Amino acid sequence: MNEHPEGAVVIEPVTERDLPCLNRLTNDPAVALYLDLAPPVSLSRTLDFFRYIREQEGAWWAIRIGGDLAGSVGLIPADPSSRLGHTASLFVYLDPAWWGRGLGRRGVEAMVGEAGRRGLVRLEVLVVDGNERSLRLFRACGFAWEGVRRDGFRADDGYCDLIQLARVLR
Secondary structure, three states: OEEEOOEEEEEEEOOHHHHHHHHHHHOOHHHHOOOOOOOOOOHHHHHHHHHHHHHOOOEEEEEEEOOEEEEEEEEEEOOOOOOOOOEEEEEEEEOHHHOOOOHHHHHHHHHHHHHHHOOOOEEEEEEEOOOHHHHHHHHHOOOEEEEEEEEEEEEOOEEEEEEEEEEEOO
16 A cells, blocks of 8 residues: 555455446546547446456456545456467556546556566557557556557547557566
């Protein structure tokens, strides 16, 4: 547990009790703008994702501050039996009320630590072009620019590029 000006920061596994709040968050227009899930996202879809993460032996952790759920961070591992089994995709999203307070960085750092404990070598992220806040976050956490997936993201008004960044842990 670490202190933050607004209270204690706790980063711990998501539970089923958290799913309604996380589902509301994925449907928040400011958050949904850059998520791959197109709103409205049903609660059953959030439950499916929760089960998927468990089945894939991934990680989905809640970021709490002063007891409030501020967001989440997670790892989606590649198939461990494949030649990509040393990699995982990382994601993070926060309630806009908590943007700019260092919680995203703390969440990403927690997942980097978890990835290391799991023996992963490489973490990858995809960021929608124009999401400068996320690009700054990942660069500050040691992720390097690797390339662009042209028109890789379908937005409400057309297609956007996806910026691929990665961090090698060894």
